[in-house]
Amino acid sequence: MTVQVRSEMMTDPHLPGWLVPPPEGFTATDLDHLTDLPAHTELIDGSLVFVSPQASFHALIITVLENGLRKTVPSDLRVRREMSVILAPRQRPEPDLVVIHATADLRPDVTAYQAADAVLAVEVVSPDSETRDRERKPQLYAAAGIRHFWRVERNGGGATVYVYELDPATRAYALTGIHHDKLRLAVPFEVDIDLTEIDQL
Template identity: 45%
Template sequence: MSVASEAPPPDWPVPPDGGWEADDLDRLPNLPPHTQLIDAGLVFPCPQSIFHERATSFFGRQLSVAATQGLDVRCRFTVDVDRQNRLEPDVLVLQEEALTSPDQTRVPATAVVLAVEVVSPDSASRDRETKPLKSARVGIPHYWRVENEKGLAVVHAFELEPATGAYTSVGIFRERMKLSAPFPMDLDLTAIKARRGGE
């Protein structure tokens, strides 16, 4: 007979009937930072690769420089999509007027101009399928998906097509990304490359 004590069960939050709501992310104790809400379910963050961190930092810096007056850039800040979805893009460009308080934890989707997602193995289906569908549905005009191809960044850029309410591709960019919308920019994507290969 084993005398080893059993480990206590993990203290996971128990969802209410109908699932979690956007406001719950501000109320639930001990949630990991950067927890998202997707379809009323909590999505916990996973450890990020060097590539992911470099790409997020790169776009945060470059978009901050390129953004026109009246726009602000935030990294890993949550967006209210609807009552059951509160997404957190890796980088977002938003209307500056939506930032109203230093204690603010989220912005409405109507204020977002561009959402950038850097794909990780654990987030691939969300970044390629779930998030673009939800972002298009609430009218976010621009969505970029950044993929890691052998340590090099490839950006799939999409723009909302008003007649269909869906995203349409405006280009796949390697090495250099030159666009005029949502504002003029010319980005050297090779700067994201890891110094010692791979992730």
């Protein structure tokens, strides 16, 4: 029965081709060619991951962090929101925020960055993606060599930011700080963000 349904889906011209993944899974480059994909579709371990509607906290804290990063980011870096990063042939997640080298963003038609372009990846944890945001995506970012990672968790009406730095010996992230109201850091560059600004948005 499953084989028959799968066969019918593969031949129905009214259904998008991505409903039935190839046996070996999708590749990072496939995302640029699959039509009618929902916005912000990610690729994790060769499988398409679709994003659920987000709570307002998610959008607001991303705005606070994005604005704060833009105030102090060096001229040779850029802050980008919800752009995917190709980590490996079957890994193309979309961090909520990513800081990249400016040379990686020279064309207006760029759809994804390479892991080597990324300096910092930021994930805001959502109820539907807790395991991915807390476990799988940090593993992938670390394995790809992205030196800095922030995980943002909702804490009542505010936010807590967990800051990690890559240990080059283990290729795993080490926790370097937990920040509640203020996010003050010296790496990857000087950062001073008032997390309580979320109350003013």
